[in-house]
Amino acid sequence: MQTLTIEMKLNGKACSRDVPVGQTLASLLREGFGLSTSISCGEGNCGTCSVLIDGRPVRSCLMLAVQASGRAVTTLEGLTDQLPRLQKAFSENHAIQCGFCAPGFIVAAAALLRAGSRPSEAEIRETIKGHLCRCSGYSGMVQAIQDAAAQE
Amino acid sequence: MFTYSAPTTIEEVLGILSEWGPRARILAGGQTLLPLIQNGTLRPEHLVDINGVGGLDFIDLKRNLRIGACCRQNDVEVFLRANRGNSLLSQALPLIADHEIRNRGTVCGSLAAAPRGAELPAIALTHNANLHIRSRRGDREVPATSFYREDGTVAIEADEILTDVSFEDDEHSGTAIEEIRYTQLSFPACGAAVLLDSQDGFCSSLRLTIFGQGIPAQRMGGAESLVKGEKPSTQLLDQLTNRIRKEVRVDSVPGIPADYARHVAGSLGARAFKRAVAQSESLTAEVH
Numbered sequence: 182m183q184t185l186t187i188e189m190k191l192n193g194k195a196c197s198r199d200v201p202v203g204q205t206l207a208s209l210l211r212e213g214f215g216l217s218t219s220i221s222c223g224e225g226n227c228g229t230c231s232v233l234i235d236g237r238p239v240r241s242c243l244m245l246a247v248q249a250s251g252r253a254v255t256t257l258e259g260l261t262d263q264l265p266r267l268q269k270a271f272s273e274n275h276a277i278q279c280g281f282c283a284p285g286f287i288v289a290a291a292a293l294l295r296a297g298s299r300p301s302e303a304e305i306r307e308t309i310k311g312h313l314c315r316c317s318g319y320s321g322m323v324q325a326i327q328d329a330a331a332q333e
Numbered sequence: 334m335f336t337y338s339a340p341t342t343i344e345e346v347l348g349i350l351s352e353w354g355p356r357a358r359i360l361a362g363g364q365t366l367l368p369l370i371q372n373g374t375l376r377p378e379h380l381v382d383i384n385g386v387g388g389l390d391f392i393d394l395k396r397n398l399r400i401g402a403c404c405r406q407n408d409v410e411v412f413l414r415a416n417r418g419n420s421l422l423s424q425a426l427p428l429i430a431d432h433e434i435r436n437r438g439t440v441c442g443s444l445a446a447a448p449r450g451a452e453l454p455a456i457a458l459t460h461n462a463n464l465h466i467r468s469r470r471g472d473r474e475v476p477a478t479s480f481y482r483e484d485g486t487v488a489i490e491a492d493e494i495l496t497d498v499s500f501e502d503d504e505h506s507g508t509a510i511e512e513i514r515y516t517q518l519s520f521p522a523c524g525a526a527v528l529l530d531s532q533d534g535f536c537s538s539l540r541l542t543i544f545g546q547g548i549p550a551q552r553m554g555g556a557e558s559l560v561k562g563e564k565p566s567t568q569l570l571d572q573l574t575n576r577i578r579k580e581v582r583v584d585s586v587p588g589i590p591a592d593y594a595r596h597v598a599g600s601l602g603a604r605a606f607k608r609a610v611a612q613s614e615s616l617t618a619e620v621h
Binding site: 203223 | 334335336337339360363364367368371372380382384407430431432433434436437517518
């Protein structure tokens with residue numbers, strides 16, 4: 182299989198990898214770098230694999246790893262600014278049960294908070310509408326994101 | 334598994350498409366293409382990534398709105414919110430999947446791939462947008478009404494690329510899109526898009542498109558003629574609803590029976606029309 186060398190900034194650090202052209206970014210992050218990015222549907226329907234590309238949230242299963250070349254990729258681990266208050270708020274609101282979907286939700290929430298907003302409940306629900314939580318912890322998550330925004 | 338190339342000029346892209354023909358696929362946003370590859374529906378032998386090609390990522394609003402092949406749906410949405418908040422396209426973009434998908438997905442990609450139920454081909458049809466298509470054989474401008482065939486396929490050859498699309502300005506028209514969907518991220522079961530022009534209290538022109546998972550995006554010519562020159566009224570709305578139900582071509586798909594889709598098409602078409610009427614300043618008649 183054809184491989185290409187990519188160079189990207191991953192969670193703030195420059196790195197270089199040889200990747201097969203058919204590998205998704207989600208697979209590279211989880212299997213290649215051992216990061217928390219979860220992989221579930223693989224077709225963009227569940228939002229567990231969301232990461233930031235140049236600061237914008239995207240589904241990493243719907244992007245080839247080679248397309249991350251020259252980009253800044255941020256996973257849950259790289260959200261240094263927002264992670265502490267989001268972790269605290271998610272914990273306090275019992276927003277997570279099994280935790281499988283958490284990396285995607287937290288990345289989406291961090292992108293929303295980074296936009297510098299005090300989002301309304303409707304805006305939060307719009308932001309997380311493409312993310313599935315099979316433990317159905319949605320109400321707790323909405324409250325957690327509101328609490329985290331209020332701590333800014 | 335496919336091979337991959339990332340050319341930097343449009344001429345290289347055209348060369349690759351001419352060489353590989355139907356065995357190649359263009360990768361722009363990838364939000365339609367990659368799921369089809371992941372689930373095995375498509376097995377291309379080569380992907381040509383156009384994201385590094387200069388001059389394809391642009392939005393330009395002069396007389397018309399022009400959008401280049403690499404322009405993301407979210408960028409167009411933000412641009413229109415600031416410049417043309419009431420346009421039909423501005424109303425349709427936020428309905429597509431969610432903003433993470435729209436951060437990657439391109440307007441032209443959705444227009445060219447035209448998956449059943451997608452909003453953008455329906456908007457292009459309503460506007461009769463102009464699609465600019467290139468290949469080594471030459472350039473051509475195709476109106477959306479020719480590009481989208483009755484069976485839901487698109488008139489683009491394997492060696493061609495949709496480089497940009499242009500939409501007429503609809504600032505002074507009444508516009509509305511309505512749809513019904515089963516889940517947040519699924520394509521709508523049925524939808525209706527309307528562009529209405531009026532003069533002195535009468536409808537001077539209606540453009541109405543029905544689309545959905547079992548419905549190839551199609552203009553409702555009969556319903557459009559019915560309304561032309563008429564004053565909006567409750568009776569006209571009823572006639573419009575019935576005309577759409579009679580006229581629309583629907584395929585049965587799992588979970589969406591054809592009769593149901595036809596019924597909903599009429600209701601959504603009328604609802605969109607009613608909202609477009611409310612937006613048109615010259616239409617003073619009340620529609621209840």
